[in-house]
Structure formats: C-alpha cells, structure tokens
Amino acid sequence: MHNELKMQEKKNNLYIYGRQPIIEALRSMHTVYKIWLAAGVSGSGIGPIKRLAEEQAVPIQTVGKNQLQKFVGPVVHQGVAAEVEALKFLNRPGFEGLLDTNSSPLILVLDQIQDPHNLGAVIRTAEICGVHCIAFAEKGMARLNATVVKTSAGAVFYQRFFQADDILWLIDKLNEKGLHTFALAPGSETLMYDAPLDESVALVIGSEGKGVRKNVQRQCGGKISIPQFGRVGSLNASVAAAVVLFETLRQRLKR
Known part of the structure; x- marks a missing residue:
C-alpha cells in the first residue's frame, strides 16, 4: 500500500x-x-x-x-x-539597487494582469528575453500561484519580482531613475520599432480587457504600439508582451 x-x-x-x-x-x-x-x-x-x-x-x-x-x-x-x-519579492532598496547597478535595465511593469495563465506566459517570455525585473502593484493582479508557476514552465524561479504599493508611484520612480517608460497602447502613433528599446526601458503592459489604464498611460513618458493590419482590435496580453519584448531583444542585440 x-x-x-x-x-x-x-x-x-x-x-x-x-x-x-x-x-x-x-x-x-x-x-x-x-x-x-x-x-x-x-x-x-x-x-x-x-x-x-x-x-x-x-x-x-x-x-x-x-x-x-x-x-x-x-x-x-x-x-x-x-x-x-513561496516566491519572494525584492524590497524597495533591492529594487532601486537593481536599477542603479544595471547600465541598461529592462523592467516589465504589469498593470492588473488578472489571468494567471497570461501572467505565467508573460513571465516565461520575460525570462527568455532577459528582463531584469517584473514589477506590479498588488491590487488587481493575479497571484503568483501554482497555475502561474506551471504556465511559466518554471521561469518564475529565475525571475526577479517587485511589488509596489501603488503603480503610479512605481512609474514615477522609474522616470526618476532615468528609464524610458513606455505604455503599450494600441493605436499610438509611435511604433515599437521607432522607440529606443535598447536603452534603459520600462515597458508597461495592461490587462486582457482594458489594456494599460489611462491614468497609468499619462504617468508614462510615452506610448508605443504594435503594428496591426487585421480587424481584431487588440492582442492577448501575453502575446502583446512577447511581441514587444522580442523587438526589445532584437534592438539590444544590434547594439
């Protein structure tokens, strides 16, 4: 038995x-x-x-x-x-230290990603593309649970995370540290190809339904978009994150 x-x-x-x-x-x-x-x-x-x-x-x-x-x-x-x-988060000094010690930090900011499968897929791509830290506010976010771990194929164990009390404070801090903060917003005039993604960058990805919220977009230094030719208005959050992260990786490999 x-x-x-x-x-x-x-x-x-x-x-x-x-x-x-x-x-x-x-x-x-x-x-x-x-x-x-x-x-x-x-x-x-x-x-x-x-x-x-x-x-x-x-x-x-x-x-x-x-x-x-x-x-x-x-x-x-x-x-x-x-x-x-349980997965651990960087504290505030640790997060700021990470920004200070990397010459061209790449930060992924998530604005209320609520689907754990999407979150896991985003983490998997972020780890592959060399994201230094994934940051978000607790409110409105999926938890880092077993579903996220499974969907990420274990990438969560190699990725750094930072949880801020407020996402607007977080973006302010990234701006203060000299990062380009770009909200991914469909229809924005600036395409991702024309943004300096090979420099110090924070990319802000929004939820499956609403995208990056308007008040969060206003806090960012700019907005970028993925070119689209079909009739469907937007991409799944994890797919959109993958597209812009691999464009970021492409630009960084050309430096």
Missing part, C-alpha cells in the same frame, strides 16, 4: 505541479521541501527530478494517482507535485 498523501498548509509555502516547473525549482536551487510522485509514473522528466532531489536531499513520497489528483485538483499534474518555498 502506498503511503498516505499528507499535506499541511504552511505559511509562505507553495504547492506546485508539473514536471518542468519542479525540475526548474530544483535546478535553480529554490527551496523544495518535499516531492510527491504518482505510483508507476515514468517518462521524460522523472529521472532528472529523482536525481536532483537525491542530490539536494529532498524527500520523495510515492502516492496513488487518485490521491495525487485529489491533492492538486482538476489540473494536468503529469504525475508529480511538490511543496516549495
């Missing part, structure tokens, strides 16, 4: 699922407290999880597949779940 699956909610801990997120949690040396494997699970990713867990002395418990499904809920868990330390 397999060991009974026991889970005790602990403050500041996060319960995640999926093979790649757990591999990245281990590879990044994020604190992993325990791993649960479904009985008989095999295939890609399971070997690395076992090896990394053994190297880091992380206990693994084998449980029944139905037990694991009940534990994580109605999600595709790929036969594995883990208890890890």
Whole structure:
C-alpha cells in the first residue's frame, strides 16, 4: 500500500505541479521541501527530478494517482507535485539597487494582469528575453500561484519580482531613475520599432480587457504600439508582451 498523501498548509509555502516547473525549482536551487510522485509514473522528466532531489536531499513520497489528483485538483499534474518555498519579492532598496547597478535595465511593469495563465506566459517570455525585473502593484493582479508557476514552465524561479504599493508611484520612480517608460497602447502613433528599446526601458503592459489604464498611460513618458493590419482590435496580453519584448531583444542585440 502506498503511503498516505499528507499535506499541511504552511505559511509562505507553495504547492506546485508539473514536471518542468519542479525540475526548474530544483535546478535553480529554490527551496523544495518535499516531492510527491504518482505510483508507476515514468517518462521524460522523472529521472532528472529523482536525481536532483537525491542530490539536494529532498524527500520523495510515492502516492496513488487518485490521491495525487485529489491533492492538486482538476489540473494536468503529469504525475508529480511538490511543496516549495513561496516566491519572494525584492524590497524597495533591492529594487532601486537593481536599477542603479544595471547600465541598461529592462523592467516589465504589469498593470492588473488578472489571468494567471497570461501572467505565467508573460513571465516565461520575460525570462527568455532577459528582463531584469517584473514589477506590479498588488491590487488587481493575479497571484503568483501554482497555475502561474506551471504556465511559466518554471521561469518564475529565475525571475526577479517587485511589488509596489501603488503603480503610479512605481512609474514615477522609474522616470526618476532615468528609464524610458513606455505604455503599450494600441493605436499610438509611435511604433515599437521607432522607440529606443535598447536603452534603459520600462515597458508597461495592461490587462486582457482594458489594456494599460489611462491614468497609468499619462504617468508614462510615452506610448508605443504594435503594428496591426487585421480587424481584431487588440492582442492577448501575453502575446502583446512577447511581441514587444522580442523587438526589445532584437534592438539590444544590434547594439
């Protein structure tokens, strides 16, 4: 009989699922407290999880597949779940220090991204494109939960985050530090190709429905847009973020 699956909610801990997120949690040396494997699970990713867990002395418990499904809920868990330390945020001195020590910082500011799948996809692209920090205000934002971790494919464990009390204060601080602050706003006259994205930049991406709010746009130094020729008015937030981030990467590679 397999060991009974026991889970005790602990403050500041996060319960995640999926093979790649757990591999990245281990590879990044994020604190992993325990791993649960479904009985008989095999295939890609399971070997690395076992090896990394053994190297880091992380206990693994084998449980029944139905037990694991009940534990994580109605999600595709790929036969594995883990208890890890909750994701941490930079404090204000740490965030300002990051801005001061990078010659051309690239900051991604998120304005009320509420869909955790979109947030996870944005984080995955941001990590690939070399974003130094993702910043946002707590109000109106999706939490950095297990869905975000899974959708990001574990990129959350390599990305820095800063949570401000107020997004307008945040943009003011970025302006004060000399960054170009650009709100991504459909219909803006300045296309992303014409903006100096290879310099110190903060890109502001808005929510799926409203985009960047008008008061936030007014706080930014400028607005940029992605050229569009179709009839649909706007792109999904994560797709828009990917397009402008890869344009930013293209410009930076040409320096």
